Amino acid sequence: MTENLWQPSASIEVLKLRAALLQQVRDFFAARAVLEVETPLASRAAITEPNLDSAEVRLPGIATPFYLHTSPEFFMKRLLAAGSGDIWQACKVFRGAEHGRLHNPEFTMIEWYRLGFDHHALMDEVAALLRTLLPELEEGDERLSYAEAFRRYAGLDPFEAETAELAALVQGFGLDPAGLDRDALLDAIASHKVYPQLGHGRVAFVHAFPASQAALARLDDDDPRCARRFEAFVAGMELANGFHELLDAQEQRRRFMLENERRRERGLPVMPVDEHLLAALEAGMPDCAGVALGFDRVVMLAAGRDALHEVISFDFDRI
């Protein structure tokens, strides 16, 4: 009955497919003259986002802690400000306490930045890469604003609905709304009602997220309630998150402070703000859009598996 836990959680056959898919990603970016880069996994600074837990690590003999990144975003933006031009990388990222069928605390991310692209131009490219890796996907893609997606699948307007209406809806999932702020209520509704409906047959994008849920994106010029953030979905699963990047250093600092304030309110550790990133923005980062793609989930879809551990060589239970 006991499994041989020394053995990999993915079959060798799946690992071969995984290698082939990563090669396709390399070819995709090489053909577009996007430079492959490597950046550090550990940093003295960390993301302030309250819903992302950075793992703290200690190096012997050094008093201050380091944090494993949850995405290579800040280092990549420093490269962009230093004149790198278009860049991409495949790397491991770490997110605390995210463990389940579709989550592993350590996972592989494909992240890239394109100069002069806005969020819609980058959505085109995300869809092209996904169709390359998952050829069964139909041509084209579907784009819904966050408000349209909620109206269609949850029957309410996420910007206009009373908070009491959101609370009543989540009670229908057996969730106690007490202690959940408006964004958390929207996340619950998105996870239960909206996202599972998206991306069946072809890639779906949700864009124009509430500004409160996009600390690194620029606001929409036409509707300042919304930010230029998007997410990609296939088979009801979130695969990628992207932004038309915020360039304003002062505004970025203000948002980091606001997030740390929310962390303090929730009793979470306050994170050291990345001063190097803010200095890079101050020096001037070119207009660009960037996106992070969860590679393991793409492999899972390509391999026809239904749990992440089946496509990761050694999952969290075997390390």
Place this chain on the structure above:
Amino acid sequence: MASYNTSEFRAGLKIILDGDPYTIVENEFVKPGKGQAFNRTRVRNLKTGRVIEKTFKSGDSVEAADVVDTDMQYLYTDGEMWHFMVPDTFEQYAADAAAVGDNAKWLKEQDMCVVTLWNGVPLDIAPPNHVTLKVVETDPGLRGDTSSGGSKPAKLETGAVVKVPLFVNEGEVIKVDTRTGEYISRVKE
């Protein structure tokens, strides 16, 4: 009071919700990349058997239910309660009709059962998977017919009625699967 964090959730874990004991049937961690994490579960009420959907904010804690399964010997019923004993300690427990439910019809004195205790009170009982019981009432068998073929109802000593092959006679002892209520074989005494 003992409690479980959502990160400890797994199928089979016993928890208290709204004052009732539940067992987790399914647990799925859901989290939008930049959003709030939740544990989406299906849970079974151990008193009513009803399964409901329940979602928890990840990181929250839930009261643990003091629910334990104990092997006990069935002693007797006084018509209102069913009495069980832990063989090693001779401790006795009385289960009411709600706890025994339909399983009353499989209970034969001396048989070993699994009694689920919640805070020391029987909540549910499970009879052995296989019980051997005497047939007390059935139509006369067809002499010589020992092949399978037709079946007929037979009433057993505990009151259960099961379908048996035509060759089974009153006074004989049979083996029955209590999970399906199906006849397995005759037993020679």
